[in-house]
Amino acid sequence: ILNSLLTLLNARRYTHGTTTVNVPLISLFAASNEVPTDEALSALFDRFLLRVRCDYLDSYHFRGLLQKGIDIETRQMAEAGDPRGVKARKVTSAKELMSLQQRFGDFMRFSEDFLATFKGLVFQIRSEGIGLSDRRVVKLLKMFAASAIFDGRKEVNDADFFVLRHVWNTPEQEELLQEIVGPVLDRWYDAHPDQARIGATPTSLQDLLEELRIIRETLSGSEVLSDMQLFSQLRNLGDIKAALQRMPDNPAAQRMIGEVDKLLEAMFASSRFV
Known part of the structure:
Protein backbone atom coordinates (compact mmCIF):
# COMPACT_ATOMS: atom_id res chain seq x y z
CA ILE A 1 0.00 0.00 0.00
CA ARG A 47 5.82 13.94 0.63
CA PHE A 48 3.40 16.04 2.66
CA LEU A 49 4.97 19.48 2.35
CA LEU A 50 2.97 21.23 5.04
CA ARG A 51 1.70 20.01 8.40
CA VAL A 52 -1.12 21.81 10.19
CA ARG A 53 -2.21 20.95 13.70
CA CYS A 54 -5.92 21.37 14.39
CA ASP A 55 -6.38 22.68 17.90
CA TYR A 56 -9.36 23.93 19.87
CA LEU A 57 -10.66 27.34 18.84
CA ASP A 58 -10.13 30.35 21.07
CA SER A 59 -13.04 31.28 23.31
CA TYR A 60 -14.02 34.31 21.21
CA HIS A 61 -14.57 32.04 18.18
CA PHE A 62 -16.87 29.71 20.13
CA ARG A 63 -20.16 31.30 19.07
CA GLY A 64 -19.09 31.24 15.44
CA LEU A 65 -18.16 27.56 15.83
CA LEU A 66 -21.61 26.73 17.15
CA GLN A 67 -23.40 28.71 14.44
CA LYS A 68 -21.42 27.07 11.64
CA GLY A 69 -21.95 23.69 13.28
CA ILE A 70 -25.71 24.28 13.37
CA ASP A 71 -25.70 25.35 9.71
CA ILE A 72 -23.76 22.25 8.65
CA GLU A 73 -25.86 19.83 10.69
CA THR A 74 -29.09 21.41 9.42
CA ARG A 75 -27.92 21.21 5.81
CA GLN A 76 -26.83 17.59 6.20
CA MET A 77 -30.19 16.60 7.69
CA ALA A 78 -32.05 18.43 4.92
CA GLU A 79 -30.02 16.64 2.25
CA ALA A 80 -30.02 13.24 3.96
CA GLY A 81 -32.97 12.07 1.88
CA ASP A 82 -31.35 13.08 -1.40
CA PRO A 83 -30.33 9.89 -3.28
CA ARG A 84 -27.25 11.74 -4.54
CA GLY A 85 -26.03 12.07 -0.95
CA VAL A 86 -24.93 15.13 0.97
CA LYS A 87 -23.49 17.79 -1.31
CA ALA A 88 -20.02 19.08 -0.55
CA ARG A 89 -19.65 22.84 -0.62
CA LYS A 90 -17.47 23.80 -3.57
CA VAL A 91 -14.64 26.21 -2.84
CA THR A 92 -13.23 26.04 -6.35
CA SER A 93 -13.66 23.60 -9.21
CA ALA A 94 -11.19 21.00 -10.46
CA LYS A 95 -11.42 22.68 -13.86
CA GLU A 96 -10.31 26.00 -12.39
CA LEU A 97 -7.43 24.34 -10.56
CA MET A 98 -6.27 22.50 -13.68
CA SER A 99 -6.41 25.72 -15.68
CA LEU A 100 -4.35 27.43 -13.01
CA GLN A 101 -1.92 24.52 -12.99
CA GLN A 102 -1.31 24.93 -16.72
CA ARG A 103 -0.40 28.60 -16.21
CA PHE A 104 1.55 28.02 -13.01
CA GLY A 105 4.91 28.59 -14.67
CA ASP A 106 4.00 32.26 -15.07
CA PHE A 107 4.03 32.63 -11.29
CA MET A 108 7.24 30.68 -10.61
CA ARG A 109 9.48 33.73 -10.70
CA PHE A 110 11.49 34.69 -7.64
CA SER A 111 13.73 37.67 -7.02
CA GLU A 112 17.31 37.22 -5.86
CA ASP A 113 16.45 38.89 -2.54
CA PHE A 114 13.58 36.46 -1.97
CA LEU A 115 15.74 33.44 -2.75
CA ALA A 116 18.52 34.74 -0.50
CA THR A 117 16.08 35.11 2.39
CA PHE A 118 14.68 31.64 1.67
CA LYS A 119 18.17 30.14 1.73
CA GLY A 120 18.90 31.77 5.07
CA LEU A 121 15.66 30.47 6.57
CA VAL A 122 16.22 26.93 5.26
CA PHE A 123 19.70 26.67 6.75
CA GLN A 124 18.56 28.23 10.02
CA ILE A 125 15.72 25.70 10.23
CA ARG A 126 18.10 22.83 9.53
CA SER A 127 20.64 24.13 12.06
CA GLU A 128 17.95 23.87 14.73
CA GLY A 129 17.59 20.16 14.03
CA ILE A 130 14.40 20.38 11.98
CA GLY A 131 14.75 18.04 9.00
CA LEU A 132 13.92 19.70 5.69
CA SER A 133 14.88 17.64 2.65
CA ASP A 134 16.12 19.16 -0.60
CA ARG A 135 13.02 17.71 -2.27
CA ARG A 136 10.72 19.63 0.08
CA VAL A 137 12.80 22.79 -0.29
CA VAL A 138 12.26 22.77 -4.06
CA LYS A 139 8.56 21.91 -3.75
CA LEU A 140 8.07 24.75 -1.26
CA LEU A 141 8.71 27.22 -4.08
CA LYS A 142 5.39 26.09 -5.54
CA MET A 143 3.74 26.72 -2.19
CA PHE A 144 5.05 30.29 -2.13
CA ALA A 145 3.69 30.88 -5.63
CA ALA A 146 0.33 29.36 -4.67
CA SER A 147 0.19 31.60 -1.59
CA ALA A 148 0.69 34.66 -3.79
CA ILE A 149 -1.97 33.52 -6.27
CA PHE A 150 -4.64 32.95 -3.64
CA ASP A 151 -3.74 36.31 -2.11
CA GLY A 152 -4.47 37.94 -5.46
CA ARG A 153 -0.86 38.63 -6.43
CA LYS A 154 1.23 37.72 -9.46
CA GLU A 155 4.52 37.80 -7.57
CA VAL A 156 5.67 36.35 -4.28
CA ASN A 157 6.92 38.47 -1.40
CA ASP A 158 8.25 37.83 2.09
CA ALA A 159 4.71 37.50 3.47
CA ASP A 160 4.54 34.11 1.74
CA PHE A 161 7.20 32.73 4.06
CA PHE A 162 4.40 32.10 6.56
CA VAL A 163 4.08 28.61 5.03
CA LEU A 164 7.43 27.72 6.61
CA ARG A 165 5.75 27.71 10.00
CA HIS A 166 4.14 24.46 8.87
CA VAL A 167 7.19 22.42 7.84
CA TRP A 168 7.61 20.83 11.28
CA ASN A 169 8.19 17.13 11.73
CA THR A 170 7.00 17.00 15.34
CA PRO A 171 4.46 19.31 17.00
CA GLU A 172 7.14 20.45 19.45
CA GLN A 173 8.94 22.17 16.56
CA GLU A 174 6.06 24.56 15.86
CA GLU A 175 7.14 27.15 18.41
CA LEU A 176 10.74 27.02 17.19
CA LEU A 177 9.64 27.60 13.59
CA GLN A 178 7.59 30.59 14.72
CA GLU A 179 10.70 32.05 16.36
CA ILE A 180 12.67 31.57 13.13
CA VAL A 181 10.08 32.76 10.62
CA GLY A 182 8.27 35.33 12.78
CA PRO A 183 10.94 38.08 12.61
CA VAL A 184 11.02 37.91 8.79
CA LEU A 185 7.24 38.27 8.64
CA ASP A 186 7.22 41.06 11.24
CA ARG A 187 9.77 43.08 9.27
CA TRP A 188 7.74 42.75 6.09
CA TYR A 189 4.44 43.75 7.72
CA ASP A 190 6.09 46.62 9.59
CA ALA A 191 7.19 47.95 6.20
CA HIS A 192 3.72 47.29 4.71
CA PRO A 193 1.24 48.24 7.49
CA ASP A 194 -1.67 48.33 5.03
CA GLN A 195 -1.40 44.58 4.36
CA ALA A 196 -3.38 41.98 6.30
CA ARG A 197 -1.40 38.99 7.52
CA ILE A 198 -1.74 35.94 5.30
CA GLY A 199 -2.88 32.84 7.12
CA ALA A 200 -4.13 34.76 10.15
CA THR A 201 -7.45 33.60 11.56
CA PRO A 202 -9.96 36.39 10.93
CA THR A 203 -11.09 37.90 14.19
CA SER A 204 -14.16 40.06 14.61
CA LEU A 205 -13.81 42.98 17.01
CA GLN A 206 -17.48 42.50 17.84
CA ASP A 207 -16.84 38.88 18.86
CA LEU A 208 -13.98 39.98 21.11
CA LEU A 209 -16.14 42.70 22.66
CA GLU A 210 -18.95 40.23 23.33
CA GLU A 211 -16.57 37.72 24.90
CA LEU A 212 -15.06 40.46 27.07
CA ARG A 213 -18.56 41.45 28.22
CA ILE A 214 -19.35 37.86 29.20
CA ILE A 215 -16.10 37.55 31.17
CA ARG A 216 -16.70 40.86 32.94
CA GLU A 217 -20.22 39.79 33.96
CA THR A 218 -18.92 36.40 35.10
CA LEU A 219 -16.20 37.94 37.27
CA SER A 220 -18.46 40.61 38.77
CA GLY A 221 -21.38 38.27 39.45
CA SER A 222 -22.47 37.04 42.85
CA GLU A 223 -21.50 33.43 42.15
CA VAL A 224 -18.26 32.28 43.76
CA LEU A 225 -15.99 30.89 41.06
CA SER A 226 -13.76 27.88 41.55
CA ASP A 227 -10.02 28.10 40.99
CA MET A 228 -10.46 26.20 37.73
CA GLN A 229 -13.08 28.69 36.52
CA LEU A 230 -10.86 31.63 37.43
CA PHE A 231 -7.86 30.22 35.61
CA SER A 232 -10.09 29.56 32.60
CA GLN A 233 -11.13 33.22 32.55
CA LEU A 234 -7.48 34.25 32.89
CA ARG A 235 -6.61 32.19 29.85
CA ASN A 236 -9.55 33.66 27.91
CA LEU A 237 -8.47 37.21 28.77
CA GLY A 238 -4.96 36.38 27.60
CA ASP A 239 -6.32 35.07 24.29
CA ILE A 240 -8.43 38.20 23.82
CA LYS A 241 -5.49 40.49 24.58
CA ALA A 242 -3.28 38.62 22.10
CA ALA A 243 -5.96 38.99 19.40
CA LEU A 244 -6.38 42.70 20.13
CA GLN A 245 -2.63 43.27 19.96
CA ARG A 246 -2.76 42.05 16.37
CA MET A 247 -4.88 45.16 15.59
CA PRO A 248 -2.39 47.96 16.37
CA ASP A 249 -4.06 50.44 14.02
CA ASN A 250 -7.56 50.00 15.48
CA PRO A 251 -8.29 52.59 18.22
CA ALA A 252 -11.21 50.56 19.58
CA ALA A 253 -8.98 47.50 19.93
CA GLN A 254 -6.38 49.51 21.82
CA ARG A 255 -9.04 50.81 24.22
CA MET A 256 -10.21 47.26 24.80
CA ILE A 257 -6.66 46.22 25.70
CA GLY A 258 -6.88 48.74 28.54
CA GLU A 259 -10.12 47.12 29.73
CA VAL A 260 -8.52 43.67 29.59
CA ASP A 261 -5.54 44.92 31.62
CA LYS A 262 -7.87 46.35 34.28
CA LEU A 263 -9.68 43.02 34.60
CA LEU A 264 -6.36 41.17 34.83
CA GLU A 265 -5.09 43.57 37.51
CA ALA A 266 -8.29 43.13 39.51
CA MET A 267 -8.02 39.35 39.31
CA PHE A 268 -4.37 39.28 40.37
CA ALA A 269 -5.08 41.72 43.19
CA SER A 270 -7.67 39.38 44.68
CA SER A 271 -6.66 37.14 47.56
CA ARG A 272 -7.30 34.06 45.40
CA PHE A 273 -4.00 34.69 43.58
CA VAL A 274 -1.83 35.64 46.54
Missing part, protein backbone atom coordinates in the same frame (compact mmCIF):
# COMPACT_ATOMS: atom_id res chain seq x y z
CA LEU A 2 2.80 2.42 0.91
CA ASN A 3 4.62 1.79 -2.37
CA SER A 4 1.40 2.31 -4.31
CA LEU A 5 0.75 5.57 -2.49
CA LEU A 6 4.30 6.80 -3.08
CA THR A 7 3.98 6.02 -6.80
CA LEU A 8 0.68 7.86 -6.85
CA LEU A 9 2.26 10.92 -5.22
CA ASN A 10 5.48 10.89 -7.22
CA ALA A 11 4.37 9.76 -10.68
CA ARG A 12 0.59 10.29 -10.56
CA ARG A 13 0.13 6.64 -11.49
CA TYR A 14 -1.63 3.72 -9.80
CA THR A 15 -0.68 0.14 -10.64
CA HIS A 16 -2.90 -2.83 -9.85
CA GLY A 17 -1.48 -6.11 -11.09
CA THR A 18 -0.63 -5.60 -14.75
CA THR A 19 -2.85 -2.54 -15.11
CA THR A 20 -1.46 0.98 -14.71
CA VAL A 21 -3.80 3.96 -14.52
CA ASN A 22 -2.77 7.60 -14.88
CA VAL A 23 -4.31 9.60 -12.04
CA PRO A 24 -5.15 13.31 -12.59
CA LEU A 25 -4.16 14.14 -9.01
CA ILE A 26 -3.71 17.84 -8.24
CA SER A 27 -3.26 17.81 -4.46
CA LEU A 28 -3.48 15.27 -1.68
CA PHE A 29 -4.64 16.00 1.85
CA ALA A 30 -4.55 13.57 4.76
CA ALA A 31 -5.54 13.58 8.41
CA SER A 32 -4.12 11.67 11.34
CA ASN A 33 -4.62 11.54 15.08
CA GLU A 34 -0.87 11.32 15.60
CA VAL A 35 2.35 12.20 13.81
CA PRO A 36 3.97 9.09 12.26
CA THR A 37 7.15 8.02 14.03
CA ASP A 38 7.73 4.71 12.25
CA GLU A 39 10.86 4.88 10.08
CA ALA A 40 8.99 3.01 7.36
CA LEU A 41 6.63 5.99 7.02
CA SER A 42 9.33 8.66 6.78
CA ALA A 43 9.43 8.70 2.96
CA LEU A 44 5.66 9.05 2.78
CA PHE A 45 5.57 11.71 5.51
CA ASP A 46 8.20 13.72 3.62
Whole structure:
Protein backbone atom coordinates (compact mmCIF):
# COMPACT_ATOMS: atom_id res chain seq x y z
CA ILE A 1 0.00 0.00 0.00
CA LEU A 2 2.80 2.42 0.91
CA ASN A 3 4.62 1.79 -2.37
CA SER A 4 1.40 2.31 -4.31
CA LEU A 5 0.75 5.57 -2.49
CA LEU A 6 4.30 6.80 -3.08
CA THR A 7 3.98 6.02 -6.80
CA LEU A 8 0.68 7.86 -6.85
CA LEU A 9 2.26 10.92 -5.22
CA ASN A 10 5.48 10.89 -7.22
CA ALA A 11 4.37 9.76 -10.68
CA ARG A 12 0.59 10.29 -10.56
CA ARG A 13 0.13 6.64 -11.49
CA TYR A 14 -1.63 3.72 -9.80
CA THR A 15 -0.68 0.14 -10.64
CA HIS A 16 -2.90 -2.83 -9.85
CA GLY A 17 -1.48 -6.11 -11.09
CA THR A 18 -0.63 -5.60 -14.75
CA THR A 19 -2.85 -2.54 -15.11
CA THR A 20 -1.46 0.98 -14.71
CA VAL A 21 -3.80 3.96 -14.52
CA ASN A 22 -2.77 7.60 -14.88
CA VAL A 23 -4.31 9.60 -12.04
CA PRO A 24 -5.15 13.31 -12.59
CA LEU A 25 -4.16 14.14 -9.01
CA ILE A 26 -3.71 17.84 -8.24
CA SER A 27 -3.26 17.81 -4.46
CA LEU A 28 -3.48 15.27 -1.68
CA PHE A 29 -4.64 16.00 1.85
CA ALA A 30 -4.55 13.57 4.76
CA ALA A 31 -5.54 13.58 8.41
CA SER A 32 -4.12 11.67 11.34
CA ASN A 33 -4.62 11.54 15.08
CA GLU A 34 -0.87 11.32 15.60
CA VAL A 35 2.35 12.20 13.81
CA PRO A 36 3.97 9.09 12.26
CA THR A 37 7.15 8.02 14.03
CA ASP A 38 7.73 4.71 12.25
CA GLU A 39 10.86 4.88 10.08
CA ALA A 40 8.99 3.01 7.36
CA LEU A 41 6.63 5.99 7.02
CA SER A 42 9.33 8.66 6.78
CA ALA A 43 9.43 8.70 2.96
CA LEU A 44 5.66 9.05 2.78
CA PHE A 45 5.57 11.71 5.51
CA ASP A 46 8.20 13.72 3.62
CA ARG A 47 5.82 13.94 0.63
CA PHE A 48 3.40 16.04 2.66
CA LEU A 49 4.97 19.48 2.35
CA LEU A 50 2.97 21.23 5.04
CA ARG A 51 1.70 20.01 8.40
CA VAL A 52 -1.12 21.81 10.19
CA ARG A 53 -2.21 20.95 13.70
CA CYS A 54 -5.92 21.37 14.39
CA ASP A 55 -6.38 22.68 17.90
CA TYR A 56 -9.36 23.93 19.87
CA LEU A 57 -10.66 27.34 18.84
CA ASP A 58 -10.13 30.35 21.07
CA SER A 59 -13.04 31.28 23.31
CA TYR A 60 -14.02 34.31 21.21
CA HIS A 61 -14.57 32.04 18.18
CA PHE A 62 -16.87 29.71 20.13
CA ARG A 63 -20.16 31.30 19.07
CA GLY A 64 -19.09 31.24 15.44
CA LEU A 65 -18.16 27.56 15.83
CA LEU A 66 -21.61 26.73 17.15
CA GLN A 67 -23.40 28.71 14.44
CA LYS A 68 -21.42 27.07 11.64
CA GLY A 69 -21.95 23.69 13.28
CA ILE A 70 -25.71 24.28 13.37
CA ASP A 71 -25.70 25.35 9.71
CA ILE A 72 -23.76 22.25 8.65
CA GLU A 73 -25.86 19.83 10.69
CA THR A 74 -29.09 21.41 9.42
CA ARG A 75 -27.92 21.21 5.81
CA GLN A 76 -26.83 17.59 6.20
CA MET A 77 -30.19 16.60 7.69
CA ALA A 78 -32.05 18.43 4.92
CA GLU A 79 -30.02 16.64 2.25
CA ALA A 80 -30.02 13.24 3.96
CA GLY A 81 -32.97 12.07 1.88
CA ASP A 82 -31.35 13.08 -1.40
CA PRO A 83 -30.33 9.89 -3.28
CA ARG A 84 -27.25 11.74 -4.54
CA GLY A 85 -26.03 12.07 -0.95
CA VAL A 86 -24.93 15.13 0.97
CA LYS A 87 -23.49 17.79 -1.31
CA ALA A 88 -20.02 19.08 -0.55
CA ARG A 89 -19.65 22.84 -0.62
CA LYS A 90 -17.47 23.80 -3.57
CA VAL A 91 -14.64 26.21 -2.84
CA THR A 92 -13.23 26.04 -6.35
CA SER A 93 -13.66 23.60 -9.21
CA ALA A 94 -11.19 21.00 -10.46
CA LYS A 95 -11.42 22.68 -13.86
CA GLU A 96 -10.31 26.00 -12.39
CA LEU A 97 -7.43 24.34 -10.56
CA MET A 98 -6.27 22.50 -13.68
CA SER A 99 -6.41 25.72 -15.68
CA LEU A 100 -4.35 27.43 -13.01
CA GLN A 101 -1.92 24.52 -12.99
CA GLN A 102 -1.31 24.93 -16.72
CA ARG A 103 -0.40 28.60 -16.21
CA PHE A 104 1.55 28.02 -13.01
CA GLY A 105 4.91 28.59 -14.67
CA ASP A 106 4.00 32.26 -15.07
CA PHE A 107 4.03 32.63 -11.29
CA MET A 108 7.24 30.68 -10.61
CA ARG A 109 9.48 33.73 -10.70
CA PHE A 110 11.49 34.69 -7.64
CA SER A 111 13.73 37.67 -7.02
CA GLU A 112 17.31 37.22 -5.86
CA ASP A 113 16.45 38.89 -2.54
CA PHE A 114 13.58 36.46 -1.97
CA LEU A 115 15.74 33.44 -2.75
CA ALA A 116 18.52 34.74 -0.50
CA THR A 117 16.08 35.11 2.39
CA PHE A 118 14.68 31.64 1.67
CA LYS A 119 18.17 30.14 1.73
CA GLY A 120 18.90 31.77 5.07
CA LEU A 121 15.66 30.47 6.57
CA VAL A 122 16.22 26.93 5.26
CA PHE A 123 19.70 26.67 6.75
CA GLN A 124 18.56 28.23 10.02
CA ILE A 125 15.72 25.70 10.23
CA ARG A 126 18.10 22.83 9.53
CA SER A 127 20.64 24.13 12.06
CA GLU A 128 17.95 23.87 14.73
CA GLY A 129 17.59 20.16 14.03
CA ILE A 130 14.40 20.38 11.98
CA GLY A 131 14.75 18.04 9.00
CA LEU A 132 13.92 19.70 5.69
CA SER A 133 14.88 17.64 2.65
CA ASP A 134 16.12 19.16 -0.60
CA ARG A 135 13.02 17.71 -2.27
CA ARG A 136 10.72 19.63 0.08
CA VAL A 137 12.80 22.79 -0.29
CA VAL A 138 12.26 22.77 -4.06
CA LYS A 139 8.56 21.91 -3.75
CA LEU A 140 8.07 24.75 -1.26
CA LEU A 141 8.71 27.22 -4.08
CA LYS A 142 5.39 26.09 -5.54
CA MET A 143 3.74 26.72 -2.19
CA PHE A 144 5.05 30.29 -2.13
CA ALA A 145 3.69 30.88 -5.63
CA ALA A 146 0.33 29.36 -4.67
CA SER A 147 0.19 31.60 -1.59
CA ALA A 148 0.69 34.66 -3.79
CA ILE A 149 -1.97 33.52 -6.27
CA PHE A 150 -4.64 32.95 -3.64
CA ASP A 151 -3.74 36.31 -2.11
CA GLY A 152 -4.47 37.94 -5.46
CA ARG A 153 -0.86 38.63 -6.43
CA LYS A 154 1.23 37.72 -9.46
CA GLU A 155 4.52 37.80 -7.57
CA VAL A 156 5.67 36.35 -4.28
CA ASN A 157 6.92 38.47 -1.40
CA ASP A 158 8.25 37.83 2.09
CA ALA A 159 4.71 37.50 3.47
CA ASP A 160 4.54 34.11 1.74
CA PHE A 161 7.20 32.73 4.06
CA PHE A 162 4.40 32.10 6.56
CA VAL A 163 4.08 28.61 5.03
CA LEU A 164 7.43 27.72 6.61
CA ARG A 165 5.75 27.71 10.00
CA HIS A 166 4.14 24.46 8.87
CA VAL A 167 7.19 22.42 7.84
CA TRP A 168 7.61 20.83 11.28
CA ASN A 169 8.19 17.13 11.73
CA THR A 170 7.00 17.00 15.34
CA PRO A 171 4.46 19.31 17.00
CA GLU A 172 7.14 20.45 19.45
CA GLN A 173 8.94 22.17 16.56
CA GLU A 174 6.06 24.56 15.86
CA GLU A 175 7.14 27.15 18.41
CA LEU A 176 10.74 27.02 17.19
CA LEU A 177 9.64 27.60 13.59
CA GLN A 178 7.59 30.59 14.72
CA GLU A 179 10.70 32.05 16.36
CA ILE A 180 12.67 31.57 13.13
CA VAL A 181 10.08 32.76 10.62
CA GLY A 182 8.27 35.33 12.78
CA PRO A 183 10.94 38.08 12.61
CA VAL A 184 11.02 37.91 8.79
CA LEU A 185 7.24 38.27 8.64
CA ASP A 186 7.22 41.06 11.24
CA ARG A 187 9.77 43.08 9.27
CA TRP A 188 7.74 42.75 6.09
CA TYR A 189 4.44 43.75 7.72
CA ASP A 190 6.09 46.62 9.59
CA ALA A 191 7.19 47.95 6.20
CA HIS A 192 3.72 47.29 4.71
CA PRO A 193 1.24 48.24 7.49
CA ASP A 194 -1.67 48.33 5.03
CA GLN A 195 -1.40 44.58 4.36
CA ALA A 196 -3.38 41.98 6.30
CA ARG A 197 -1.40 38.99 7.52
CA ILE A 198 -1.74 35.94 5.30
CA GLY A 199 -2.88 32.84 7.12
CA ALA A 200 -4.13 34.76 10.15
CA THR A 201 -7.45 33.60 11.56
CA PRO A 202 -9.96 36.39 10.93
CA THR A 203 -11.09 37.90 14.19
CA SER A 204 -14.16 40.06 14.61
CA LEU A 205 -13.81 42.98 17.01
CA GLN A 206 -17.48 42.50 17.84
CA ASP A 207 -16.84 38.88 18.86
CA LEU A 208 -13.98 39.98 21.11
CA LEU A 209 -16.14 42.70 22.66
CA GLU A 210 -18.95 40.23 23.33
CA GLU A 211 -16.57 37.72 24.90
CA LEU A 212 -15.06 40.46 27.07
CA ARG A 213 -18.56 41.45 28.22
CA ILE A 214 -19.35 37.86 29.20
CA ILE A 215 -16.10 37.55 31.17
CA ARG A 216 -16.70 40.86 32.94
CA GLU A 217 -20.22 39.79 33.96
CA THR A 218 -18.92 36.40 35.10
CA LEU A 219 -16.20 37.94 37.27
CA SER A 220 -18.46 40.61 38.77
CA GLY A 221 -21.38 38.27 39.45
CA SER A 222 -22.47 37.04 42.85
CA GLU A 223 -21.50 33.43 42.15
CA VAL A 224 -18.26 32.28 43.76
CA LEU A 225 -15.99 30.89 41.06
CA SER A 226 -13.76 27.88 41.55
CA ASP A 227 -10.02 28.10 40.99
CA MET A 228 -10.46 26.20 37.73
CA GLN A 229 -13.08 28.69 36.52
CA LEU A 230 -10.86 31.63 37.43
CA PHE A 231 -7.86 30.22 35.61
CA SER A 232 -10.09 29.56 32.60
CA GLN A 233 -11.13 33.22 32.55
CA LEU A 234 -7.48 34.25 32.89
CA ARG A 235 -6.61 32.19 29.85
CA ASN A 236 -9.55 33.66 27.91
CA LEU A 237 -8.47 37.21 28.77
CA GLY A 238 -4.96 36.38 27.60
CA ASP A 239 -6.32 35.07 24.29
CA ILE A 240 -8.43 38.20 23.82
CA LYS A 241 -5.49 40.49 24.58
CA ALA A 242 -3.28 38.62 22.10
CA ALA A 243 -5.96 38.99 19.40
CA LEU A 244 -6.38 42.70 20.13
CA GLN A 245 -2.63 43.27 19.96
CA ARG A 246 -2.76 42.05 16.37
CA MET A 247 -4.88 45.16 15.59
CA PRO A 248 -2.39 47.96 16.37
CA ASP A 249 -4.06 50.44 14.02
CA ASN A 250 -7.56 50.00 15.48
CA PRO A 251 -8.29 52.59 18.22
CA ALA A 252 -11.21 50.56 19.58
CA ALA A 253 -8.98 47.50 19.93
CA GLN A 254 -6.38 49.51 21.82
CA ARG A 255 -9.04 50.81 24.22
CA MET A 256 -10.21 47.26 24.80
CA ILE A 257 -6.66 46.22 25.70
CA GLY A 258 -6.88 48.74 28.54
CA GLU A 259 -10.12 47.12 29.73
CA VAL A 260 -8.52 43.67 29.59
CA ASP A 261 -5.54 44.92 31.62
CA LYS A 262 -7.87 46.35 34.28
CA LEU A 263 -9.68 43.02 34.60
CA LEU A 264 -6.36 41.17 34.83
CA GLU A 265 -5.09 43.57 37.51
CA ALA A 266 -8.29 43.13 39.51
CA MET A 267 -8.02 39.35 39.31
CA PHE A 268 -4.37 39.28 40.37
CA ALA A 269 -5.08 41.72 43.19
CA SER A 270 -7.67 39.38 44.68
CA SER A 271 -6.66 37.14 47.56
CA ARG A 272 -7.30 34.06 45.40
CA PHE A 273 -4.00 34.69 43.58
CA VAL A 274 -1.83 35.64 46.54
